Amino acid sequence: MTMGTVLALLGASLAVILAGMGSAFGVAVAGQAASGVVSEDPNQFAKVLILQLLPGTQGIYGLLVGFIALSKIGILGGSPAELSLQTGLMVLAACLPIAVVGLVSGRNQGKTAVSAIGIVAKKPDQFGKAMLFPAMVETYAILALLVSILAVNGIPV
Amino acid sequence: MAKDYIYAVARVRSLEMSLFSGATIEQLLAEKKYEDCIRFIKDKGWGGTEADFSAADDILAYEEAKTWKTVKEMVPDMSEFSVLTLPNVYHNLKSAIKVATMGEVNAKVFFDGTEPSGEKMTDIIKRTAYEELPESMRAVAKEAYESFLHTGDGQLCDIIIDRAALKAIKAAGEASKEKLLQDYARTYVDVSVIRIAVRSAKTGKTSEFMKRAMEPCSLNIDKLVQAALAGEDDVIDYLLQTEYKEAGEALKTSSSAFECWCDNQIIETIKPQKYNSFTIGAIVAYILARLNEIKTVRIVLSGKENHLPEDAIRERIREMYV
Incomplete structure (x- = not known):
């Protein structure tokens, strides 16, 4: 296995690890807030569950990019390509x-979800508006996902 | 991110839904008789369902105990709230000294839930085992007990302990990393000192008495004492030149308007916490809001029981948090 292949694998791993960490943190803090609300008002379970799940998407995006990268370099098929150092670096960069955006946006979306859960606790009928605030953070994770997918797909292997 | 208060703050947000708003207090005020008011608050769930309380004191004590029990469930380390519990602790010390000196009393004189409890403090005072008290209370307990024992002057005993309480609250506020607790402690001490000045001016207390009772704070104590010696109007004039000019305006209206302002000042301090989702400040604000709510209901019930006119009760009603 060449150094290029190792670097490409590192890129796939980082996409899964960092984006997954961001989601884990975001879902965890939102889950704490959701538990606080449900302990007083169990009727809000469905609404706060949706808000808790919002920061979970970054982990999925990281997994998706990781799969595409692994597929690109042949590891999924069991026959890794012999990548040059330059190509490996390109996959890592892609x-x-x-x-990075998955990590940062996951954490921050979790915090925004906590605040949105506070809105649901006080004004359950404002759930739609409350959901918009953490959803805004999602925009930047989607932009990063798009760039990563386009870049990985565009690299000739 | 700050220490793990996310669960507690979210739970507090739900609990805030059941706090009385200004409109609810107006509804309570509109009830014709004291008994109707008791029924009103019981219909709102006050007093619990397990015990059949009919006396206002029992219902209000139950609600206060319930508040602290809920907070203990959410935040196991209650030392975070020492700024809020210190007034009750020092009140119990005052009562303990008097019970230890004068013997058992039938009335309930201690606040529940303090550490050490009022009964334990009484036992410690009787045995003069001051070293068993928290370190910050030892010297003041000894001084206040000996002064009460030798002079029989309950007021002197009270001002010694009240001053120590203000000092402890100020120190706890300064030691806290939470801005709300710092602001609360500062406001509490300032307002207490203003109260001392106003009451001293009304009762013609000496300069020595006032200086012994007043803890240094953001107000100029020397100027305040001089103003109090000259009379209530001078206290008002002094306050109008400070950041507490609203206190001066309230004093111009009436004593009850001033007392109302004192509590409203605390509510103003905590109001920004309605938008805080992460720190202990929101929980502190909930506790203070709940205590303010209980106090306001007590004022309304007391007014109704004593057949005060609605306007007279309304003047004493505190601003609500929600």
Whole structure:
């Protein structure tokens, strides 16, 4: 296995690890807030569950980019391509947008979801508006996902 | 991110839904008789369902105990709230000294839930085992007990302990990393000192008495004492030149308007916490809002029981948090 292949694998791993970390943190803090609301008002379970799940998407995006990268370099098929150092670095760079943005946006979307859960606790009928605030953060994770997918797909292997 | 208060703050947000708003207090005020008011608050769930309380004191004590029990469930380390519990702790010390000196009393004189409890403090005072008290209370307990024992002057005993309480609250506020607790402690001490000045001016207390009772704070104590010696109007004039000019305006209206302002000042301090989702400040604000709510209901019930006119009760009603 060449150094290029190792770097490409590192890129795929970072996409999954960092974006997954961001989601894990976001879902965890939103889950704490959701538990606080449900302990007083169990009727809000469905609404706060949706808000808790919002920061979970970054982990999925990271997984998606990781799969595409692994597929691109042949590891999924069991026959890794012999990538040059330059190509390996290109795959690593292509995975970074969703890795870094996934981490940051997952954490921050979790915090925004906590605040949105506070809105639902006080004004359950404002759920639609409350959901928009954390959903805004999602925009940047989607942009990063797009760039990562386009970049990984565009690299000739 | 700050320490893990996310669960507690979210739970507090739900609990805030059941706080009385200004409109609810107006509805309570509109009830004709004291008994109707009791029924009103019981219909709102006050007093619980397990015990059949009919006396206002029992219902209000139950609600206060319930508030602290809920907070203990959410935040196991209650030392975070020492700024809020210190007034009750020092009140119990005052009562303990008097019970230890004068013997058992039938009335309920201690607040529940303090550490150490009022009964334990009484036992410690009787045995003069001051070292068993928290370190910050030892010297003041000894001084206040000996002064009460030798002079029999209950007021002197009270001002010694009240001053120590203000000092402890100020220190706890300064030691806290939470801005709300810092602001609360500062406001509490300032307002208490203003109260001392106003009451001293009304009762013609000496400069020595006032200086012994007043803890240094953001107000100029020397100027305040001089103003109090000259009379209530001078206290008002002094306050109008400070950041507490609204206190001066309230004093111009009436004593009850001033007392109302004192509590409203605390509510103003905590109001920004309605938009805080992460820190202990929101929980502190909930506790203070709940205590303010209980106090306001007590004022309305007391007014109704004593057949005060609605306007007279309304003047004493505190601003609500929600």
